[in-house]
Amino acid sequence: MKRLLFPLAAAGLTAAVLAAPATAAPSWAKDDLAPKPADAYGVANFWLDANGAALRKATQYTLDTKQVPKLVGSASKGAPDGKPGMTGPTTATKAAPSTNVNIPKTIGKVFFLDKEGKTRWCSATSIQSRNRNLVATAGHCVFANNGKENVYDKWVFIPGYYQGKAPWGVYAGAYAFAPYDLDTYDDYDGDYAFVAVHNGFSLGSKEVSLKEWTAWQGEKWLKPREITAAEFRKCVLNLGECWSVGPKDAELAGPDHPEAVLERNEVSKQTYAAAKVGKGQGFKFGPPVEEPVTATEWRAYNGLGEKGTGPDKLGNYTITHYYTQKWVKPGSARKYYEGGFIVGAAKDTGRLGDTVGGQGVAWNQPLGQQVTVFGYPSAPHPDGDKPFTGTTPKWCAGKTNTKSYQVNTFKVETHQVLKCSMTEGADGGPWLIKYNNGKRSGYVNGVTSVGGDNNGDGRIDFISSAIFDGETADVYNKANYASTKSIVGPNGEMLK
Structure with missing residues (x-):
């Protein structure tokens, strides 16, 4: 059994729908973030205090390497390990007008404190779940590794994050789910996580x-x-x-x-x-x-x-x-x-999926499909050019390669790749297949893991993602049943 070397940080669903392949052992791991409402309130308040000073101070998460990753084509086609499956997207039950007509309301940023206590962020999206409370992002945007596997502190998701604003509230993470049985993967091959969040809230007085x-x-x-x-x-x-x-x-x-x-x-x-x-x-x-x-x-x-x-x-x-x-x-x-x-006095903004909806999730899909990828790129390219600010979301679209790729820097053996120039900050952003631009919805079939400069011109030209397969379905199936709650009372008081 292997673990991540440095893990990058469905209403009505049933276990039968997301059943793992008969030959596969359960391969999920669960870690607590802030399961108690009082702790979650304090976490979210940390980011909202002083008119969001910590949010504005945060910088994009940066991969722990001085070497620019290089993506190397492999002979593998990233063959599925079971039957293909998917669960459809959900729409918001509450009115939530978009501040940017080109971007799904589900897209946002996750914020957390890294191992050194610095305020960081990655990209993420709300996804379908029976309790309308799940976020999909990169594993390295949730899990740290400093001698033992653990999670980052003060983890929150802000959907619709746009130029420093949190239009639909802040959602504190309660539980994180990620792959840990890596019998068929190696390190960043399992670079994804599903996080169950409490009801969102905004602050007033x-x-x-x-x-x-x-x-x-x-x-x-x-x-x-x-x-x-x-x-x-x-x-x-x-x-x-x-x-x-x-x-x-x-x-x-x-x-x-x-x-x-x-x-x-x-x-x-x-x-x-x-x-x-x-x-x-x-x-x-x-x-x-x-x-x-x-x-x-x-x-x-x-x-x-x-x-x-x-x-x-x-x-x-x-x-x-x-x-x-x-x-x-x-x-x-x-x-x-x-x-x-x-x-x-805090105001409950409701369950995540009720407020902004949730993208569908897919697994064991063939490579070479058309995908639309969203994220908040911010870091400069290796040559120092900085075309992105990280304050607004961007996107790439195209077909993934028909063969999987290796990323030797992170011991990746099978990643799917897409030609795209988004830099760090876009980590954790969703890869959506069957994306409907009119409905702003599709099926998450990966999340951005690493980027690479393959032609040596000092610019990121490819990004990669773990291949969502039967193990992903197993992890998702477990996260799908996580129960969370409101963290504030009817009068804006903190619940215990």
């Missing part, structure tokens, strides 16, 4: 009460709103949600003074604990306020508040502040504030 804000388990921040003195006088009845800011030497007054205004006075945890509850000078000013801060702010903080122990499961750093009441005469240089307790 809403203002809540201090009580709700304190209890909120997801992202939250403070954004006080300045109000007038008249508005303040009405709000002050709701002690703890409005306050004033003025000169530190303002004259104190009793809380019942007709012109007295309320300030927040930060104190230590011990002073707050000893304070009384009610309305009065030095009494408690609402419950403690847990403020999310950056890691830098957290490390540098040296005030009266209490620092948390470090990042929580969502990666948040916090400082808890304690306030007592300070009643003063208004004076002239005073500003008034209210509320500003904001939470990051």
Whole structure:
């Protein structure tokens, strides 16, 4: 049994439809990505935080080799290992207008952290599955190999990714399925993976009460709103949600003074604990306020508040502040504030297949077929020319070679190849046979694995893919039954 040397990173379907050949042993492997909703929420939020800063920072995954691969024709025709089969594409049940009329809504990018913790991306597509939750991509876009086989961290799929936008939400990976029994393959011959994803979600925000804000388990921040003195006088009845800011030497007054205004006075945890509850000078000013801060702010903080122990499961750093009441005469240089307790309320965008549909899947098909390949190429050619940006998807079309090819750099013995100039970044993009341009759908019969410069001009001129066969059907059949769920509740709260 062999494993990948450095693995590149169907409504109503039944096991009978995708049954593996009788002579083949089960050949799939399953690995957890972020199966728990709370973990998936944190993963997706990592990419969406700060208006998608991590998404914009990410670069295309680059193959772990200094040598430009060369594709060498073999004598093999990549003969099928069983009967040909396929399962048809599904259409979206939700309205999802395309931002680019030439590209299927199923096409998108997968984002993840590589072995060095760098933000990376590859190409991928939504595919047909009974739970409408599967993504097909290259195996090297999911699996790392650093002494043991494992998966990349913070893995998400963004369908319809277009110039930095996630129009239909972010889908966090739950489980990854890939071939591991390589009795008839060698290394990158099994360079594909099927990933089951949770329901997608997008981030929004809403203002809540201090009580709700304190209890909120997801992202939250403070954004006080300045109000007038008249508005303040009405709000002050709701002690703890409005306050004033003025000169530190303002004259104190009793809380019942007709012109007295309320300030927040930060104190230590011990002073707050000893304070009384009610309305009065030095009494408690609402419950403690847990403020999310950056890691830098957290490390540098040296005030009266209490620092948390470090990042929580969502990666948040916090400082808890304690306030007592300070009643003063208004004076002239005073500003008034209210509320500003904001939470990051997520919105469930539904199952992947319901939102954007899914391409069909085919296996044991003959070579030499017309295919349409999509992806997000970005890397420069070997000669340094950089015609692609990676911000928008591109495509190639043509017939695959009638014979399989070897890629000695990655010990590939049987890959299908297509003449195409897409560079790295297109890795994992689907190879669609029987593609209908009107319906924007076809059957995934491969995913981009490596590219090669065969004529030696310093330009990528061929790309290759694993040949989808009976083992692929076996892996797909297992992934097809993976069950996932929504990761946010009806009010935008994180589910556990």
